[in-house]
Amino acid sequence: MPDDLIAPRRNQFMNNEKAVAIGSRFWEETAAHGLAGIVASLGKDGYFTTDNGHRFVNLSCCSYLDLDSHPHIIQGAIRALEKYGVLDHCISRVRVQMPALLELEDSLSSLFRAKVVTAISASAASAGILPLIASGHLANGEKPVVVFDKNAHFSMNLYKAVCADETEVLTAPHNDMNFLEDVCKKHKNVAYICDGTYSMGGHAPAEELLALQEKYGLFLYFDDSHSLSIVGEKGEGYIRSSIQEVNDRTIIVATLNKAYGAAGAAIMFGPKRSDQALTLERFGGPLAWSQPMNTAAIGGALAAAEIHNSPELKERQEKLQRNIKLFDARIDTEQKGLQFPIRVVRASHENVINVGLDLYRQGFYVSPVFFPIVARDKAGLRVMLRAGMPESEVQRLCDTILRNKLF
Structure with missing residues (x-):
């Protein structure tokens, strides 16, 4: 058979069949617990509010300096x-x-x-x-x-x-x-x-x-x-x-x-x-x-x-770093000490959604992450800290995580 007629080997770089089969169970469980597909509006105070009046801080947001609403x-x-x-x-x-x-x-x-x-x-x-x-x-x-x-x-x-x-x-x-x-x-x-x-x-x-x-x-x-x-x-x-x-x-x-x-x-x-x-x-x-x-x-x-190009950028950068250091002082993660605002608090696959739900009920939306987003043994809660978060809320977030005895 000519070389140009030989069928290429499949799934050398992607395998959606495997990824979807494994990942769907966790996404379905996340959605069933109300931790996916949330509909909420951002208020001027930085909190999100759902139609039924639940208020929460979004800690799954990449707007680390809170400039998106500036x-x-x-x-x-x-x-x-x-x-x-x-x-x-x-x-x-x-x-x-x-x-x-x-x-x-x-x-x-x-x-x-x-x-x-x-x-x-x-x-x-x-x-x-x-x-x-x-x-x-x-x-x-x-x-x-x-x-x-x-x-x-x-x-x-x-x-x-x-x-x-x-x-x-x-x-x-x-x-x-x-x-x-x-x-x-x-x-x-x-x-x-x-x-x-x-x-x-x-x-x-x-x-x-x-x-x-x-x-x-x-x-x-x-x-x-x-x-x-x-x-x-x-x-x-x-x-x-x-x-x-x-x-x-x-x-x-x-x-x-x-x-x-x-x-x-x-x-x-x-x-x-x-x-x-x-x-x-x-x-x-x-x-x-x-x-x-x-x-x-x-x-x-x-x-x-x-x-x-203004002094405001440095002010927001410094506020973010203070929140990161405050979190690191109380919560151990593999990312501890880094200047970047992403922290993964480890939890078992069996427990990660329940912990995420408890945090949400306390007013913090934190994404549970699991395979195939991360390796099979790396499930946890991805905390994405922000500059506009009051230090009192960072402390309350830490209190809630510690209460769940994740580490």
């Missing part, structure tokens, strides 16, 4: 809508783009000290960028061996099969630099795909990765969505703060939704890589289609950039 950002979105009179142009930016979009990218480029291109989301950015890295078009013209960190976010892992249609794809044990260096020794051109800061806590070993880049020319792709705004003098994030400049073998992606407080995503290239940005705009899947950031998102992101 009046200046809300007004920025409204001003942009009033100025341009349209919500969404619905046309590829390669053909027509709003002046405000270029204004935003100039503002973000200055803020993050990089050549910034925007996207509708970090997931859309990955969908556009990763196949072009695999084909070599964003990796200096040569197809690299593409190595995904085992814990890379699903929004990146989703494109392993697409990348594998272009080049060889490998999966590295989490943060295993020995594995990665062995690949670099065997192959002339290697690209590494990982989170800068992981959604379950912890971060990439930036210093070691930069050393491998210097030694072997390693291409680096980071999604640093969870640290943007909370780290750096201008909120540039963990990875951007760790490197002197974004070079031509590094791309950093970060959402503008989470701590940044607006919507969309920023893609950071080296300041001299306009060619990479243009290739992405023309051939980057969702980035080349008719879905750029809409007018409200652009206006809100411009207003958020102004806050990032």
Whole structure:
């Protein structure tokens, strides 16, 4: 049989049949206990309220600096809508783009000290960028061996099969630099795909990765969505703060939704890589289609950039760090001592939903997490601390967790 007629082996990179079969039981149990699909409105006091009057603090929210409800950002979105009179142009930016979009990218480029291109989301950015890295078009013209960190976010892992249609794809044990260096020794051109800061806590070993880049020319792709705004003098994030400049073998992606407080995503290239940005705009899947950031998102992101250039950013960063330290002083987690606001309080698969329900009844919504979100033996409660949470509520949260005797 000719090689091109041989059926490819299935489930090399994904296995939905297995994941859905295992995960459905826990999602159904979560929903049955009222911990999924909650409908609630955010009040001006920072609390959510359901239709039946239950009030709670949302500790499953990625708005770590509580900027998503900031009046200046809300007004920025409204001003942009009033100025341009349209919500969404619905046309590829390669053909027509709003002046405000270029204004935003100039503002973000200055803020993050990089050549910034925007996207509708970090997931859309990955969908556009990763196949072009695999084909070599964003990796200096040569197809690299593409190595995904085992814990890379699903929004990146989703494109392993697409990348594998272009080049060889490998999966590295989490943060295993020995594995990665062995690949670099065997192959002339290697690209590494990982989170800068992981959604379950912890971060990439930036210093070691930069050393491998210097030694072997390693291409680096980071999604640093969870640290943007909370780290750096201008909120540039963990990875951007760790490197002197974004070079031509590094791309950093970060959402503008989470701590940044607006919507969309920023893609950071080296300041001299306009060619990479243009290739992405023309051939980057969702980035080349008719879905750029809409007018409200652009206006809100411009207003958020102004806050990032003001003393208020540091004040909110410091308030977040105080809440993190307060939590760490009383609750032991694997993430204890890290500056990032995600903490996973371990609980058994059998008990995690009941504990989550008790916390919810006490006014705290904390996500139970279980396989396949985490490994089978890593079930727990993912606590996502925020700057706007009063210290008294952090203490009350700790009291409730301790009462459940999880550790």
